[in-house]
Amino acid sequence: MNRKQELLQVAEKKVREGGYNNFSFRELAKEIGIKSASVHYHFPTKEDLAAQLAKQYTDNFINALGNPKTLYDCGTDPIIFFASLFKHSLEQDKKMCLCGLLGAESDILPQLVRVEIKRFFRKNLAWLEQAYSYDQQLSEARVKQLAIQTISLLEGAMMISIVNNDNTIFDSALAGLISIK
């Protein structure tokens, strides 16, 4: 892994723990063993670093989701698969969704970062809408509604699970995904 990726990895950890204001160039530098001034070689500004971090996070997530049609065709419920990615992230990293935390701080984010956070949710909602639209009985409006409810439920449940340090809370919320169908 190159230096740039090392920096992004450390930054992701810090941001997912405490948001945009919870990392500094000095801290990132110290953790990988360089000087803070050198971080500016890889990322001109803090805004730039956070924006690239959010972009990469979104790209990785959307990539991991794949195509809902493929899942649907091989008999996997795309919605359950979507939820399982959130669950995996919570259990493995024991941290918030990067864009969930930054999203809550939207008002104070530098513009380049806010743009990337909006993109995360736009992409996720589009994916969910596509997934729900395979159910022919659902109207277009209902499909949009279900997409919003699904991601809202997952982001909210993730947060409350972290507050209580109890992943069974997330599992209880998951049950809601079936009953709202």
Place this chain on the structure above:
Amino acid sequence: MNRKQELLQVAEKKVREGGYNNFSFRELAKEIGIKSASVHYHFPTKEDLAAQLAKQYTDNFINALGNPKTLYDCGTDPIIFFASLFKHSLEQDKKMCLCGLLGAESDILPQLVRVEIKRFFRKNLAWLEQAYSYDQQLSEARVKQLAIQTISLLEGAMMISIVNNDNTIFDSALAGLISIK
């Protein structure tokens, strides 16, 4: 309003915009026209201020909720009432739930603050469980599940509405409250 309340009011605005790291004694002092050193007279430390802020926020919210039995008896759906308080907060203040934002930052909060955030959700879940339990057809386990789903959905929807600066997203999520019953 006394100085202490003035400080808490300004702090609430800042924290609901950008979390725990988004306010400083200097800023608070400047906004109400005193010196930062004077803030320490009212609140010994930043941790103390934030903890009192979260405590007061919780108390006010629980107080506004009242008794679910009272609502139920006079024909008001307690769950819809609960949601309307969230909606009102989003529309009036155009800001996140204080405890929703701080909750996402749980990992980095000073202990006194984290304790208050946990209390917010414990109190809210208890209220919701009581509200759902008036439906005799629901098992105890199902009641707990519904309480978690309800507050998760609302907190998540609030966040996504703020990201997109679009309250109709919150309204779409509200529709989920009826279908998960």
Place this chain on the structure above:
DNA sequence: ACTTATCTATCTACCGGTAGGTAGATTGAA
């Protein structure tokens, strides 16, 4: 093959500004 120029990645040293917090003096009202 040798030289020159450029690029990459890092360094040291510094800037102005802000953070939370403290000590001790001052003010004004009961």
Place this chain on the structure above:
DNA sequence: TTCAATCTACCTACCGGTAGATAGATAAGT
């Protein structure tokens, strides 16, 4: 005279960012 409330003045530590230097790799011209 006591005491709540605020002040001035200060501390140490950290912040994001900049300037300029350096060493080593790479590439291009002759």
